[in-house]
Amino acid sequence: MTTKFYDRLSNDLTQLLENPTDYNITIKVGEASVSQIFKVHSYILQSRSPYLKKKFNESPFNENHVKELKMPNISTKVFNVILNYIYGGTISLEKLENSIIFDLLIASHELDLDELVEYLQTHLSTNSGSWLRLNFAHVYQTSFQKNFKIIQKFCNNIIAKYPDTIFESENFNSLPEDVLISIIRLDDLQLEEDKIWDYVIQWGKDKNSDLPANLNEWTSNHFLTLKTTLKNCFPHIRYFNISSEQVFNKLYPYQQLFEPKLWLDINAKFLAPNNPISSTILPPRNTFDVTLPTRTTTPISSNIITDEHALEISSWIDRKETPYTENNPYELELLVRGSKDGFDVKTFYEICDNVSNTVVVVKVEDTGEIIGGYNPLEILNNGSGWCYSQDSFAFSLKTENLKNSFVSRVKSFNHAIYYNPGSQKLQFGDVLNLRGNLMTTKNSYCGTYYYENQIRSYKEKFSVEEFEVFKVSPKK
Structure with a gap:
């Protein structure tokens, strides 16, 4: 039987951080006006962070046999928390604002601290739902940029139930393509398919500001431009779940965006419903029978309150x-x-x-x-x-x-x-x-x-x- 004395080990290593005897690395953290220099030990940090190991190996020693690193994008408060985790395996979030915890998550991802990244995502999703919703657009986009799977799942659950959270936000048109695609792929997105089409078209038009506002003025080149922009989004729209009336009202004006075979099949669904269709038919979304409340309690969204x-x-x-x-x-x-x-x-x-x-x-x-x-x-x-x-x-x-x-x-x-x-x-x-x-x-x-x-x-x-x-x- 092996006995493990982790508490004593954690305490002793933390003491080494507070009194950095025989340090061989200095890390200058933060911007010039609020920077701080930390004296650390390469063997401890290398064993805990692949990112820091790579940085240490790339950096030369100075005349004092000390390597000097700079990390201006990480705040001193965040780096203090990270060092306590690296040296002592402990972390305390009680006195940290949610914005600092989110910065800590981003810094932990940069330093390849996988264990801490997973823990912080779980903490925010479990304990800080209101803050995540208050800063939804920024949180959601960051979760894709950094591949925060747990945060993504939290955000997708909100979007599925309350699509106005993202589709009616002022940041919608600035969403990256991969984020938009991840949303319109959701099986339980509580939004009519023709409205999803409207939002996708809106997003595509915003990416091409030179397109005429009046559709009657569009040339074949204009339609080709929009088609190219949206080519990766179109396969995820469930055309065969759009009513004939909405196909006529919303899809027909944009028929030049469709491949001929798909456009023929969309129309055949209504004209000859028993005939076989070769185009891919995506299943209908899992919409609820009851009407869901909107994410806001006001008839129109507020620019200030949630x-x-x-x-x-x-x-x-x-x-x-x-x-x-x-x-x-x-x-x-x-x-x-x-x-x-x-x-x-x-x-x-x-x-x-x-x-x-x-x-x-x-x-x-x-x-x-x-x-x-x-x-x-x-x-x-x-x-x-x-x-x-x-x-x-x-x-x-x-x-x-x-x-x-x-x-x-x-x-x-x-x-x-x-x-x-x-x-x-x-x-x-x-x-x-x-x-x-x-x-x-x-x-x-x-x-x-x-x-x-x-x-x-x-x-x-x-x-x-x-x-x-x-x-x-x-x-x-």
């Missing part, structure tokens, strides 16, 4: 101790979006006049913070002053850099909401003060009075990337 955020806000409205995790009892109808309607506070008053039960959310410029407030009162575009409410609250929502969302409820009911359209001011007590043009001027700030807690740095003025207002209504 469905998890909307569930949290709804929980605060209902004063739930345990947040809703599904089946949001409220609908959030978009009334104002800064990038569409303008960022002036006066725009808020003009569009939302006499509307009650609203949620205001802003994404802070530079920091990416998402803050806002719920106002149960009717918005007044005439007059100004303080308004009474027992149910208003302000909040800061979970983001890449903030581990948890939190709420701040009104405690001075007479100073719940302050309206002043003439001066372009809107206030939730003093805890959230919105001023003037929210994008071009840096006059908005968060104070401490009249609500339970401050929601961001006291009196630090900010401008915003985006601004949205939603009407909250019970779901029918």
Whole structure:
């Protein structure tokens, strides 16, 4: 019987890292302004990382018999975690933000630390689903670039059930071809086949910006250009599951994209359904009988908040101790979006006049913070002053850099909401003060009075990337 003393071994090797006696490698990590030099031992790192072994063998010794390496693309925080794993076989993620853990995953892949790559993927998929969904486009594309199979599976499950997550995202047209193909190959993609065709055509057109907007102006060369772009996507569309009406409406205008035999078979399916077809017939997708909810709880997507955020806000409205995790009892109808309607506070008053039960959310410029407030009162575009409410609250929502969302409820009911359209001011007590043009001027700030807690740095003025207002209504 063999007895293994791994704990003592781990501790002793970690001590060697902290007091690097007889080191023979220095690794400069991070960019110049935030770099750090680590003194390490080649035999330990070579035995754990194939990538580092190769790098060490390629690097010469200096006059002090020490090899010098540089890794500017890895942060010092991430490399510290990696070294503790390499030397001691231990890793602690409790105090790390999800963005750092994801960077750690990328760095571990670069260093060929297969065991750690698998562990971190499992950790993120199991414990950080909300963060992965919040950063979905970046996560999904990275998972293909780095071949993160576990993360890919997590993302594909989301896309299959909630295809709007990717097809209606602003990043859809920038998807690499292999990523798009992996999506349209999904057997359980909950999307009608003719809509999949629409998205594929949209993606292909975006790759060829010189194609005329009017299809009637297209020449044979234009169709050939699009056909060449989409040649690897077309085999994964299930043409024989598209209705005759949609074949006529959507496929017929693009018939020059099809090989003659396939186009003949698509039409033969409707004209002579009993005749044999030589083209490959893919099986229908495994769509559910019930209508799935969309990934967002609002009728249209938000540029700022996710469905998890909307569930949290709804929980605060209902004063739930345990947040809703599904089946949001409220609908959030978009009334104002800064990038569409303008960022002036006066725009808020003009569009939302006499509307009650609203949620205001802003994404802070530079920091990416998402803050806002719920106002149960009717918005007044005439007059100004303080308004009474027992149910208003302000909040800061979970983001890449903030581990948890939190709420701040009104405690001075007479100073719940302050309206002043003439001066372009809107206030939730003093805890959230919105001023003037929210994008071009840096006059908005968060104070401490009249609500339970401050929601961001006291009196630090900010401008915003985006601004949205939603009407909250019970779901029918």
